[in-house]
Amino acid sequence: MAHEPQPQPPDELDAEAVRTWSSLALAALGRAREDIDAINVYPVADADTGTNLYLTAESADRELGDALAGVTEGTAGATLPEAVRAFAHGALIGARGNSGTILAQLLRGVADVLGDEPAGRDPARLLAQALARAAEEAYRAVAHPVEGTMLTVATAAARAAALAEAAAGTAADVARAAYDGARAALAETPGQLAVLGRAGVVDAGGCGLVAVLGALWQALSGQEPAPEPVRGRAVPVPRPPEPCAEEHGGPAYEVIYLLEAAETEVGELRTRLDALGDSLVVVGGDGLWNVHVHVDDPGAAVEAAVVAGRPYRIRITHFGDERRRARGERARRAVVAVVQGEGLAGLCGDAGATTVLARPGEAPAVAELVDAIREAHAREVVLLPNAAELRAAAAAAAEQARAEGVRVAVIPTRSEVQGLAALAVHDADATFDEDVVAMTAAAGATRYGELAVAERQSFTSAGICQAGDVLGLIDGDVVVIGDGLEETAEAVLARMLGSGGELVTLVLGPEVPDALAERLEAYVQNGHLAVDTVTYRGGRWSAPLLIGVE
Numbered sequence: 001m002a003h004e005p006q007p008q009p010p011d012e013l014d015a016e017a018v019r020t021w022s023s024l025a026l027a028a029l030g031r032a033r034e035d036i037d038a039i040n041v042y043p044v045a046d047a048d049t050g051t052n053l054y055l056t057a058e059s060a061d062r063e064l065g066d067a068l069a070g071v072t073e074g075t076a077g078a079t080l081p082e083a084v085r086a087f088a089h090g091a092l093i094g095a096r097g098n099s100g101t102i103l104a105q106l107l108r109g110v111a112d113v114l115g116d117e118p119a120g121r122d123p124a125r126l127l128a129q130a131l132a133r134a135a136e137e138a139y140r141a142v143a144h145p146v147e148g149t150m151l152t153v154a155t156a157a158a159r160a161a162a163l164a165e166a167a168a169g170t171a172a173d174v175a176r177a178a179y180d181g182a183r184a185a186l187a188e189t190p191g192q193l194a195v196l197g198r199a200g201v202v203d204a205g206g207c208g209l210v211a212v213l214g215a216l217w218q219a220l221s222g223q224e225p226a227p228e229p230v231r232g233r234a235v236p237v238p239r240p241p242e243p244c245a246e247e248h249g250g251p252a253y254e255v256i257y258l259l260e261a262a263e264t265e266v267g268e269l270r271t272r273l274d275a276l277g278d279s280l281v282v283v284g285g286d287g288l289w290n291v292h293v294h295v296d297d298p299g300a301a302v303e304a305a306v307v308a309g310r311p312y313r314i315r316i317t318h319f320g321d322e323r324r325r326a327r328g329e330r331a332r333r334a335v336v337a338v339v340q341g342e343g344l345a346g347l348c349g350d351a352g353a354t355t356v357l358a359r360p361g362e363a364p365a366v367a368e369l370v371d372a373i374r375e376a377h378a379r380e381v382v383l384l385p386n387a388a389e390l391r392a393a394a395a396a397a398a399e400q401a402r403a404e405g406v407r408v409a410v411i412p413t414r415s416e417v418q419g420l421a422a423l424a425v426h427d428a429d430a431t432f433d434e435d436v437v438a439m440t441a442a443a444g445a446t447r448y449g450e451l452a453v454a455e456r457q458s459f460t461s462a463g464i465c466q467a468g469d470v471l472g473l474i475d476g477d478v479v480v481i482g483d484g485l486e487e488t489a490e491a492v493l494a495r496m497l498g499s500g501g502e503l504v505t506l507v508l509g510p511e512v513p514d515a516l517a518e519r520l521e522a523y524v525q526n527g528h529l530a531v532d533t534v535t536y537r538g539g540r541w542s543a544p545l546l547i548g549v550e
Helices: 015-040 049-069 078-092 097-112 123-141 150-166 171-192 195-197 206-221 265-274 296-310 319-326 342-350 366-376 387-403 416-425 433-444 483-498 514-527
Strands: 253-260 277-285 289-296 310-318 333-337 354-357 376-384 406-410 448-455 458-460 463-465 470-474 479-483 502-509 532-537 543-550
Touching: 015 049, 015 078, 015 206, 049 078, 049 097, 049 206, 078 097, 078 206, 078 289, 097 123, 097 150, 097 206, 097 253, 097 277, 097 289, 123 150, 123 171, 123 277, 150 171, 150 206, 171 195, 171 206, 206 470, 253 296, 253 502, 265 289, 277 448, 277 502, 289 296, 289 376, 296 310, 296 333, 310 342, 310 354, 319 532, 333 342, 333 543, 342 354, 342 416, 342 532, 354 366, 366 387, 376 416, 376 433, 387 406, 406 433, 416 502, 416 543, 448 483, 463 479, 470 483, 479 483, 483 514, 483 543, 514 532
Parallel strands: 333 354, 333 376, 376 406, 502 532
Antiparallel strands: 253 289, 253 310, 277 289, 448 470, 448 543, 458 463, 470 479, 502 543
16 A cells, blocks of 8 residues: 655744744633633732733734735745844834743844854754753843743753754754753742742743743644643642732832833943842843833833833833732723823822823824723723823724723823823722712813923914924913923913912923922912922923923
């Protein structure tokens, strides 16, 4: 009887293999997502490790897909270096949480080797070297590496891959050895990290890495891996974790942002952030970094970034919400606020809000607002757009979130000072309707003023302005055209207090001296004895001055 030919395994380390790896990894993390969420106890007992890994992989897969789709039709197609660099870059810009940030650096390590591929290199050796570089880069990215985590799993995978390559294995053999080595290392993590041993679970981030390495082996061999350790219970997971008292004693906030900065500035940033909190991971290179840290003062973590370079996509999360997720609960209610300025983001974060940072001329898209609502992980969400031009996007995001089962109310705040007024009266213990009414009333009772600098000659409601003039606006309309910040600010404040008020809020822009706030505070004290004044720094990208009068 004739022998039927068997299909040859792919075993090709090329752009298509990377694309297949990405798709399979995303699918594997999607299947394991809930199980990984359920066992996470380190570094914080929350319920988002699986979700963070999945969202990171989703960003990587999207960037890779866009890169491959952009290859000109009729050419030879994307190269391995092009594909792997896009894969790593997508993970970097979309990294979520501690685990996602480390995964992004692992992929960057792979790209450091495969992204500079000399012609004719042995694929097995190339892959083994890439996995070794990945583990090394991940260790360097973490401020205080801990054994029994996904770092340990990555190192074991790289070691096993090197042995397979030394034994003249193929690329698929190397990937299989890395996967098996990772699984074996994962099984040992409860004995290496006390918090895992107490909870009777393996490391959640390591579980995700095993899924990613299984996808790599499948992409190169065509063989489907055994069930992941969590779903298949190949690694014992005797009971769900119960967060213990000492695990709740860490910093209260998780801060994540992308940072454009020179490498020379990142060393000082690491030092400053390390002094502020823990779980510090800084990944990236070539001028773009993803920064993750747990702190009690999120504003200070963001301000450190401003000193180093240009931060954006800032996400501040309160761990109280994460621990509710660990018990399988949604928060009852959350607030999502759009702000322009890192100082304002930190201020709103301190008040418990999930923030979306907007840059001048770059309004957040509907998808970004929807992501923030999902990240808030609450049954009820109050959305503060804090800009008139965002009302339509906020309404669309609310509609999409409602279709996902979240009750959302959009308060039509037109300035950050109105948003701060609404946050000040937010009461999560009140009914949703009562809370929304109170926040809406507080925002509506707050007149808002702003100083801006004219970029060109134009007609305004106060007359014709010239480029460089200081414009004073009240409730969105220009009411004063002046030559200097101080005089114009005082004129605007005088008009705003003409109809009375109890509290003046001043938000100073990054280039505005403290002397301006001192002058305005003195003006209020001398002419309006019953009016209090509070002053904040808005941070980079905030307007020169915002004024709120309640």
